[in-house]
Amino acid sequence: MTSPLRQLTALLLGVGPLLAAAPVRALEEIQLTLPLLETAFTVQIRELKDQRTLLSGNSDLAELDRATNGAIGRRLVEAFQTPLPLPLKALAEQSVGSPLVNQVLLLISSVVLVEGVRQPLDSSQLAASLESSQAKGSLNLLEVLEALPGKSATVDLQRVVFAIDRLTSQQRLGNQLVASLPAAGISPALSQAGPLAVKRQELAIPVTHRPKPLQVVTIQPETGSNGRLVLISHGLWDDPESFEGWGRHLASHGYTVLLPRHPGSDKSQQQAMLSGQVPPPKPEDLRLRPMDMTSAIDAAAAGSLGLPAGLRTDAVVAMGQSYGATTVLQLAGARPSAALLKRFCDDVTNPARNVSWVLQCSFLSSADQAGLADPRVKAVVAVSPPMSLLFDQGSGRAMNGRVLLVSGSRDWVVPSGPEALRPMAMEARNAGGGHRLVLAKDGDHFNLRSHFADGGGALRGLLLAWTDGAFAAGAAVAPAPDAPSLLPPDGWGATEFPLVDITGSLRSLPLGPNQP
Numbered sequence: 057m058t059s060p061l062r063q064l065t066a067l068l069l070g071v072g073p074l075l076a077a078a079p080v081r082a083l084e085e086i087q088l089t090l091p092l093l094e095t096a097f098t099v100q101i102r103e104l105k106d107q108r109t110l111l112s113g114n115s116d117l118a119e120l121d122r123a124t125n126g127a128i129g130r131r132l133v134e135a136f137q138t139p140l141p142l143p144l145k146a147l148a149e150q151s152v153g154s155p156l157v158n159q160v161l162l163l164i165s166s167v168v169l170v171e172g173v174r175q176p177l178d179s180s181q182l183a184a185s186l187e188s189s190q191a192k193g194s195l196n197l198l199e200v201l202e203a204l205p206g207k208s209a210t211v212d213l214q215r216v217v218f219a220i221d222r223l224t225s226q227q228r229l230g231n232q233l234v235a236s237l238p239a240a241g242i243s244p245a246l247s248q249a250g251p252l253a254v255k256r257q258e259l260a261i262p263v264t265h266r267p268k269p270l271q272v273v274t275i276q277p278e279t280g281s282n283g284r285l286v287l288i289s290h291g292l293w294d295d296p297e298s299f300e301g302w303g304r305h306l307a308s309h310g311y312t313v314l315l316p317r318h319p320g321s322d323k324s325q326q327q328a329m330l331s332g333q334v335p336p337p338k339p340e341d342l343r344l345r346p347m348d349m350t351s352a353i354d355a356a357a358a359g360s361l362g363l364p365a366g367l368r369t370d371a372v373v374a375m376g377q378s379y380g381a382t383t384v385l386q387l388a389g390a391r392p393s394a395a396l397l398k399r400f401c402d403d404v405t406n407p408a409r410n411v412s413w414v415l416q417c418s419f420l421s422s423a424d425q426a427g428l429a430d431p432r433v434k435a436v437v438a439v440s441p442p443m444s445l446l447f448d449q450g451s452g453r454a455m456n457g458r459v460l461l462v463s464g465s466r467d468w469v470v471p472s473g474p475e476a477l478r479p480m481a482m483e484a485r486n487a488g489g490g491h492r493l494v495l496a497k498d499g500d501h502f503n504l505r506s507h508f509a510d511g512g513g514a515l516r517g518l519l520l521a522w523t524d525g526a527f528a529a530g531a532a533v534a535p536a537p538d539a540p541s542l543l544p545p546d547g548w549g550a551t552e553f554p555l556v557d558i559t560g561s562l563r564s565l566p567l568g569p570n571q572p
Contacts, residue, residue, distance in 0.1 A: 087210040104136045104198050136198040222407060223468055230465045230472035233561060234497040239554035243547030246517035250309035252277040256300070256508065259362070261355045265347045271317040272352055274361060275303035275508075281364035282310030284373075284527050285356060287349055289316065291378030292337065292415065294505075295323045299377065301506025305516040306523060312363050314356065316348045321379060339422035342392065345383040346428040349374060353432055371533075373523045374436045374457075377505060378470065379415065381441030381461075388436045388457030389429040393448040394420055396572045400445055408474035408571040412442035419446060433457045434533045435526035435542065437519055440470045440501055444479050444572045452487040455535050458542060459491040460522045462515065464499025464553075474572070477558075477565055484562040490539030493562065494518065497554040504553075514552035521548035 506513030525542030
């Protein structure tokens with residue numbers, strides 16, 4: 057289980073701060089404002105290095121620590137020294153001014169007020185701060201405070217508590233639903249590998265929207281193909297390899313599967329960014345990723361991928377996780393828009409705010425040009441998509457693809473409350489296109505993926521059932537208020553995580569005010 061402290065540092069700092077030149081004057085002390093107390097306690101930054109230093113110090117907080125037999129000091133030292141969730145080595149100065157980094161700085165500013173430094177912090181201020189940490193493999197909150205310019209800063213622990221409570225609230229309804237509703241049963245016909253042997257290969261196809269050929273992993277039956285095509289889009293800073301287990305399971309049941317590698321937002325891009333070689337993903341990637349998927353379908357239609365003869369490309373199923381789930385929603389006809397981004401991205405205390413807003417708000421300049429529906433995509437599976445701010449809430453009425461959305465009840469990166477339950481509840485009330493929402497009990501943002509050797513992971517039966525249903529439905533696969541179900545009533549569950557269909561509860565879910 058992810059610790060609350062690790063969740064907190066992720067919430068506060070998102071993807072981590074910038075590295076750059078050393079400050080002229082580093083922060084020396086902080087004022088801690090504690091919940092329920094009107095007194096601010098002064099503590100020297102050096103006293104938070106370890107509890108022994110705090111106990112021997114002469115600050116107000118050191119006195120409080122001694123009075124509580126070290127109870128305060130242990131918690132604070134642990135909190136300030138918990139490593140951030142990314143293994144940072146460096147972040148390039150090219151990141152200065154990017155929407156991604158500005159969102160991170162906005163989150164820092166909501167908790168840390170630096171004396172004599174304008175608020176919110178901007179990237180040029182922090183760009184003079186963290187050179188001393190370049191050789192380290194990780195970064196903690198104390199190091200960030202040490203790197204800030206100025207003499208003193210105020211850390212509002214009431215706001216820290218608010219951040220923790222907000223995450224708990226964002227997961228509460230999902231946890232209640234999976235506890236109160238029955239999980240799907242398990243059918244060997246769906247969960248076990250199919251009878252067909254499969255083969256894997258990597259190919260490159262020329263595309264007009266990128267300077268280099270697009271790399272595509274193909275997984276297909278050696279014989280016995282059913283002539284049906286599935287595409288899988290990987291998440292931010294990930295690779296097709298993390299989803300080849302999905303492809304292997306589907307291919308063993310007759311499907312041909314393509315997994316494009318999205319340059320600019322794959323694992324190699326993350327490694328280059330963290331080593332200071334390239335900037336973070338660009339806003340235009342929101343448009344380029346769907347074009348990668350469409351180009352892969354085009355290549356399959358042209359017969360240039362060595363795929364089984366007779367493969368149909370006029371009706372395909374697409375699936376993805378995280379950023380890849382956002383990509384397949386675009387292909388299904390969900391229309392990106394900057395309207396909600398402009399309204400909510402600067403709202404630090406909004407109850408729906410979560411880590412995924414860092415990515416979504418980076419699309420402010422590109423969202424209005426990223427509507428790239430592909431009518432060949434008839435159904436999609438979107439696992440943990442960042443979506444609450446990005447998509448026009450009225451676009452569901454014109455979607456070309458039916459949506460199965462899957463969210464983990466313990467996902468703290470894209471929590472189920474604001475990013476799955478609320479958007480899908482609004483969609484059910486406004487359009488009701490036959491879309492479905494399944495919650496994975498104890499699923500987080502990373503444990504629903506599957507490498508090739510894993511054979512499909514916890515979602516294998518659900519992915520196969522939805523894909524079978526989409527192709528079997530024919531013309532009835534299209535979204536419509538009275539559209540028939542694409543899932544069987546049971547059998548698509550998993551032993552790893554209970555899978556619960558909460559679609560029937562969507563219309564009655566509470567929708568709070570002033571949220572996207």
